[in-house]
Amino acid sequence: MPVSVANSQVVYDAIKHADVKLVSALPETWLVHLIRMADEDPEMTLVRLAKEEEGVGVSAGAHFAGVRSVMLMQNHGFLQAINGIVGVSLLYKIPLLMLITDRGGFGEKDPWQTEGGKHTRPVLDALHIAHEDLTRPDEVEPRLAKAMALAQSSLSPVALLLGRDLMWEEPS
Numbered sequence: 001m002p003v004s005v006a007n008s009q010v011v012y013d014a015i016k017h018a019d020v021k022l023v024s025a026l027p028e029t030w031l032v033h034l035i036r037m038a039d040e041d042p043e044m045t046l047v048r049l050a051k052e053e054e055g056v057g058v059s060a061g062a063h064f065a066g067v068r069s070v071m072l073m074q075n076h077g078f079l080q081a082i083n084g085i086v087g088v089s090l091l092y093k094i095p096l097l098m099l100i101t102d103r104g105g106f107g108e109k110d111p112w113q114t115e116g117g118k119h120t121r122p123v124l125d126a127l128h129i130a131h132e133d134l135t136r137p138d139e140v141e142p143r144l145a146k147a148m149a150l151a152q153s154s155l156s157p158v159a160l161l162l163g164r165d166l167m168w169e170e171p172s
Helices: 005-017 029-040 053-064 075-080 082-092 111-126 137-154
Strands: 020-025 045-048 068-074 096-101 130-134 157-162
Touching (some): 005 020, 005 029, 005 137, 020 029, 020 053, 029 045, 029 068, 029 096, 053 068, 053 082, 053 096, 068 075, 075 111, 082 157, 096 137, 111 157, 137 157
Parallel strands (some): 020 045, 020 068, 068 096, 096 157
């Protein structure tokens, strides 16, 4: 599978270093290794979702229990979860760190992924959700730590977009 195991490990290590104890996710190609790592880690709770919007409620519950969490999703999942993000996280000032696989950009070969990628950043901007791109392994840990700090201090959603250059390895 061309999803980078090494870079998935870098992302997972950064999640752990940010003192995250709960990860929620739906299966997605670029997230396969991250989900497996969370599932195999006895110090992590993995909540498998039926739809992404459920992850907002899971993260809200974790926040009220004093547990840091991360939502893993792709662009389309983010767009599907907007109602929960606006109606829970934004309205009630609940920190929410979202790691969004940034599908549909340059190099995308699956036509069904292109629309989600086209609309993710404009929707994040319209909702005034702070976001940054992650494209290189060396930037993952410091940016994830800063994103978690901002989500916690501002009591609001923050997004990190996991780019193709970070998550994907083209077969040789």
